[in-house]
Amino acid sequence: MKKSQSKFYITTPIFYTNGSPHLGHAFTSVLADVLARYHRIKGDNVRFLTGTDEHGATNVRAAEAAGKSPVEFVTEISAEFRELRNALNLSWDDFIRTSDQERHWPGAEKLWRKLARAGDLYRKKYRGLYCVGHEAFITEKDLVGGKCAHHQKEPEVIEEENWFFRLSKYQSKIESSIKNQELRIVPESRRNEVLAFLGGGLEDVSFSRPRKDLSWGVPVPDDLDSTMYVWCDALANYLSAIGYGQGQNIEMSKFREWWPAQVHVLAKDILRFHALIWPGMLLSADLPLPQTLLVHGFITVESQKMSKTVGNVVNPLTLVRKYGIDPVRYYLLREIASTEDGDFSVSKFEQRYNGDLANGLGNLVARVAALGEKLSPIRFDFKNHIEKEIDAASDRAFTGYEHHIAEFRFNEALADIWALVGAADRYINKKKPWAIADENELRRVLTNAGYLIGTITNLLEPFLPESAGKIKKQICFQDSVLEIKKGEPLFPRR
Secondary structure, eight states: OOOOOOEEEEEOOOEETTSOOOHHHHHHHHHHHHHHHHHHHHTOEEEEEEEEEOOSHHHHHHHHHTTSOHHHHHHHHHHHHHHHHHHTTOOOSEEEETTOTTTTHHHHHHHHHHHHHTTOEEEEEEEEEEETTTTEEEOGGGEETTEETTTOSOOEEEEEEEEEEOGGGGHHHHHHHHHTTSSEEESHHHHHHHHHHHHTOOOOEEOEEETTTOOSSOEETTEEEEEEOHHHHHTTHHHHTTTTTOOOHHHHHHHHHHOSOSEEEEEGGGHHIIIIIHHHHHHHTTOOOOSEEEEEOOEEETTEEOOTTTTOOOOHHHHHHHHOHHHHHHHHHHHSOTTSOEEEOHHHHHHHIIIIIIIIIIHHHHHHHHHHGGGOSEEOOHHHHSOHHHHHHHHHHHHHHHHHHHTTOHHHHHHHHHHHHHHHHHHHHHHOGGGOOOHHHHHHHHHHHHHHHHHHHHHHTTTOHHHHHHHHHHEEEETTEEEEOOOSOSSOOO
16 A cells, blocks of 8 residues: 555544443444555544534433433443454544543533534524434424334423524535535535535524433533533534643644544434534634534344344444454455345344355465465565466455555455455465465465465555454565464354
């Protein structure tokens, strides 16, 4: 990979703490992790942020149902999200909590005051449909059969006086920023969805709740009777985590170093908040827009929506305990397109595990390690010993891989790697190294097979970092020396 020296700030959405992590959270996190690792390998200065969204009515109700205080409940759930770091081998640099009054609240308060100084906040009495699951007021067009299309629950009718943000003021600027790709939305279908919504006109949005009804949250500056609504609280995390609002020179210099974000990774159900409300807030505060919104779909379980009621919620920690970290990462990244809906089933998981990992990559490494250990180390000259067709196959895989990562098509980047796994297998079957009597010829064949495995390992590193490290311990191809030794099976057959 070509080395560069650019900054790369990538975020996941902060995850809502009304329940334990599920496979959808794992998918979001792994997508972001691949990009963070890829850019570190390129030499970029990377900051990878994740965290938890801990305020709001849904969290309060979940805490009450569990017989706990809000702070006790969200702290326990936030700790479960932190566990994903080790469970999925995530490489995030920072974890922000919206209940953190020292790190987060000053940034949310500063952002609120910036919007107020711009004349973009005003009070108004409002009667509307409130979806607790979304923590948002919604409209009739967001309902299907009288229920929220995403949460399958009837909204509550709420009438109250709140602070409103003049989102409508920024309609044309938001629209032009999306059309001219200043704010890139991936995939194109989601970009078109947002532009179609903009065509119907933007309405101003509620930015607060009465504190008597919702005290669990950030108080509105200079109005202690109101609590900040989700937008100025939760979305501000992308700024507060890098020093916004701290008021110290060192912290503000950190903010200026990192903002704007290169990529926000998010699920499709929070697209409008990130593509409409967030840009409006940033424009009001005179801050640059993020560069890209990478929007992924939902994961069903055997074609059914994950639901506690149905009992089909998949806990990623359970999968990892049974199959290992990299098989879970591999399934999410290979079986599910980065920008589309996907499905999980145990049968499909085990097919990928046995077919692609155990019988594919794992078997390839084991074959070469078994054949080459006695001859290691093997010294070679690239120009004279690497066959042209082997070098060409490696180049084709690398070119496709780079293109697909640039387009956020991670499943296709993995397909490029596995095409190389197939090429290496075919090469070994063609050359039949187990039948070669001439030791120099055997060294040459193993060198070419090792070269392909070296390319596979390098390309695999952002996706399956643990496995890439294990392969390098068995087959290390660098500095004109190929070292080979047998090791434990990468993926024991299930």
